[in-house]
Amino acid sequence: MDSPPGSICCADNESAERKASALVECIMNEGKDVPLDEAPVLLPGWYNHSLVTRGQEYFTSNIFCIMAAKLSGLVGLLSVPSILKILMDTNKSSSPPKAYKRYMETINHMIEWYQSDLRNPNSKGRKSILNVRRLHSAANMKIGRITQKDLAITQFGFIGFALTCPEVLGLPQSGQEGLVHFWRVIGHLIGIKDRYNLFQGCKKCSTAACKMIVEKVYGPGTESPPEHYNEMTDSLLKGMWPVMPIINPVAYREMVRRMCGLSPKQLPWLPQTLLNVQLTIHKLASVQLLNLVLVPYLNFQMWLRCSSKEQLLSWHLSLSMISGRDRTGRLYTQT
Template identity: 40%
Template sequence: MCRRKCRKSDEFYIPDETDLRLFPAATQEKANDPRSPEQRVTALLRDGQNVSVDKKRPRDLPEWFDEKLFARGKEYFHSNFYAVFVANLIGLILVLTIPTILDVLILTNKSSEPYTAFRRYLDTIRHMLRWYKYDLKKVDSKCQKSVTIVHGLHCAASRISDKSGLGLRVTQKDMVLTQFGFMGLILLKKKELAIEGTDEDEMAIVHFWRTIGYFIGIQDKYNLCQGTLEEVRSTCDIILKDVYVPALMDPPAEFHRMVVTLIEGIKPISPMLDVDAFMTFTRRICGLPDTGTPLANTYSRWMYNIQAYTHDVLLTRRWLAFVFRPLLNYNMMFSVWLNVKFPFGAACKFGMKTFSRVPDHAPHPIRPDDG
């Protein structure tokens, strides 16, 4: 029985027991090809939901690791810092539409109100920036220490979910859908987000996230960032259209509350964020049709127009982008640095408790040794 009503064209439906999409008869031959993007998505959703995050943390670089390509991925990120930050924020919102992931976030109760959301998501940003900045090859580097902590947190969350009665959580499927949140839109919505780079840059960011995925517990056969650039892009496109877009149109009951908490928690870093405006922008980027209902208040309309104008004009027209891309990049980098080192804006919003630093070895209330 379908969880959602099947389309008249019988293009796909979603059985209750999995998030597997069944493709139309006309494409079955292609979908049955194990090398095809359709079959990869099928395997990720069907098989990956039954396999937990890999508990054995890799210590050595994989044999396929390319140092130059990895470094180029870092450069691509830094040259598009602002636009990629927006892409990642949209990706975080999309991840909240996945019930199995949302269950874990609600269970931990550490992002259910704006202050704890500020702590959690600032930690997420700090870890991500360490991956993009420091040397992965050195065992004692901040990058290696960071991936070790994040891997431990995933394992701890998986154990806690199982003990709480939620069942298997933080699966390979959950990990891959989260991996999409960090790189999928960079590939699929490069033009819409005004991300500047070549195919080689895109392949570099794919390699970067394949490597990070490997270190934080994604098995190679499930890793979203395998194959040629076009294969990865096609796989991401199917995930966006067949997983995230339907989920965004019909999200879980707690989705809106968690999005509001996320946006309010991120506001010290990006004060102009508005929930209604950014959700409208998110739907636009994901290709959802315009609802035809105008934003409720003048502030939301202004914030949406500014967001759209930034990506449609300031970062698109060459002579404007020459000035505004580095300016927006620097402004966002400075804001993140300020909130990590001297969170005065967060203190104004959340109080003096913001200045109590969380040790680097335990950046999250769930520690890797929790069991």
């Protein structure tokens, strides 16, 4: 399936489906027995700096909606039992403040990747990737084996919904070729072998592969979630409230369910209202002319909140940890 970067490796939808099916089968059946690649990794021969730059520009132009895609992917990722177990065993996401700290660190890593020249091994982005690899190696030794399947499914969590549901998130489809190549490069540098890289093809077959991952993994997981799924997603979503104040855990889980193609559930009045507001904001972000004003405003607000992470963490700890309550007023236990 491997193709030169930027090329169209699929002549039609049928060939895209065929190539995507072979890749997903390889990830699901072979990848579960192959550990993460801990060997030193250099930039691959297929690296295309022009495409990487286009992917980085796509992020900069759509930071609010890309962050929503990432958060949705993380919520879905917690429905995967093997991933959920790893995150629970590390005990870094068991309360809103802990979840905020953990996932803001993840966001900061991602932002450094998007803002760095990945050709430079001394750039912040490349150093960040090395740090992530060290964390993976430590978790691999302490908790248990992290597989290529785990990494590929997590790779979807970062950006997959941007490809499968751009209209729901308010994302433009033009320019996503660069986004696909950027995440192919990141996957390679993180330790995903090229054979299991979810984004090894063109945009057409990469999107088809992502839809199959939803069908085989994220959809069933969110329809019948494992034990502790609600607990962990509550911590994640309440923890991210300072960054995205409109978040309601029940509403956001339902949004992710719908993005997985599941039938809508009727929610209580407040979550349903907040879900409708969330979906409307993303829909308006794709409306021509209106998006010329709305998208820059949303992007700026997201940038402002992410760049003020230290102040937000201090505020979050003061509000949540000292009082011993989450923002809905329910008591939670610090661990």
